Amino acid sequence: MVPSLRSRNHLNTTITPSPAGKRGRNSSVILTDRLCEKRLSKRTKFYDRKCPGLYVSITTAGVATFSFKFTDRGTGKQRTGWLGVYNPETFTVEDARSKVYGLKGMGGGALAETFRDQKMAKAKRGKTVSEVIEERIDWMKTPVKKPDGAMRPRLEAWENTASHLRRFLGARLGKKLVGEVTKNDIATLSNDIVAGTYGKPSVSNARHMRKAASALFNWAAEAGRDYVSASPCINLPKLDAEHARTRVLSEDEINIF
Numbered sequence: 001m002v003p004s005l006r007s008r009n010h011l012n013t014t015i016t017p018s019p020a021g022k023r024g025r026n027s028s029v030i031l032t033d034r035l036c037e038k039r040l041s042k043r044t045k046f047y048d049r050k051c052p053g054l055y056v057s058i059t060t061a062g063v064a065t066f067s068f069k070f071t072d073r074g075t076g077k078q079r080t081g082w083l084g085v086y087n088p089e090t091f092t093v094e095d096a097r098s099k100v101y102g103l104k105g106m107g108g109g110a111l112a113e114t115f116r117d118q119k120m121a122k123a124k125r126g127k128t129v130s131e132v133i134e135e136r137i138d139w140m141k142t143p144v145k146k147p148d149g150a151m152r153p154r155l156e157a158w159e160n161t162a163s164h165l166r167r168f169l170g171a172r173l174g175k176k177l178v179g180e181v182t183k184n185d186i187a188t189l190s191n192d193i194v195a196g197t198y199g200k201p202s203v204s205n206a207r208h209m210r211k212a213a214s215a216l217f218n219w220a221a222e223a224g225r226d227y228v229s230a231s232p233c234i235n236l237p238k239l240d241a242e243h244a245r246t247r248v249l250s251e252d253e254i255n256i257f
Helices: 005-015 093-104 108-126 129-141 158-173 183-195 202-218 251-256
Strands: 043-050 054-058 064-072 078-085 143-145 151-153
Touching: 054 093, 064 093, 078 093, 129 158, 129 202, 158 183, 158 202, 183 202
Parallel strands: none
Antiparallel strands: 043 054, 054 064, 064 078, 143 151
């Protein structure tokens, strides 16, 4: 049986997606969790018929991201706010709809401000570990007036700290987003330093790296920077104790001493 023209149009309205970056005329569907789990041949957007403004963008890798389109009453322009990534256990279609309903209830001005703050926060947390390390080093070596009246670097031992940050933390995690560094990343790096992955095995270097990294992340979490919400350098496994080394001095060394 051949479906009628009306039936075919109805089918198209129900399933036609919108290519990423361009909203098609018939792109509205009823979003479902099953749809968000589909694997597609190209990145595609689906707009939700039940909740105007809500849409999901699905990549070829199967990652589905929810966003919300709205009009900024202050500028009269259409804007897009990021809501979150689909997760069958923690962020489903219904969760995304509820979030949009809540945002709509805030009113136009508050809604625009919320996404403006979100965009700024995302930009801050989009910095890499290497970028934050260099900012930290610049901050440490900036001359400030000391109690004796002299201008010296803010942290006078900054060169040693910079060395541990660059040689270990930057070398291993430099390209990673600073907000994505985990406690396991720091613990694994410590273990590798102790095992000799970065030269001579050294508990001392692992300890100094942890100290430098902890100061870095605490600094990055301070109000005004907010590059991270919390430091990953907490509750790390204890390092082995270091033991003093003893040896007999040579005659030349004794004379120098």
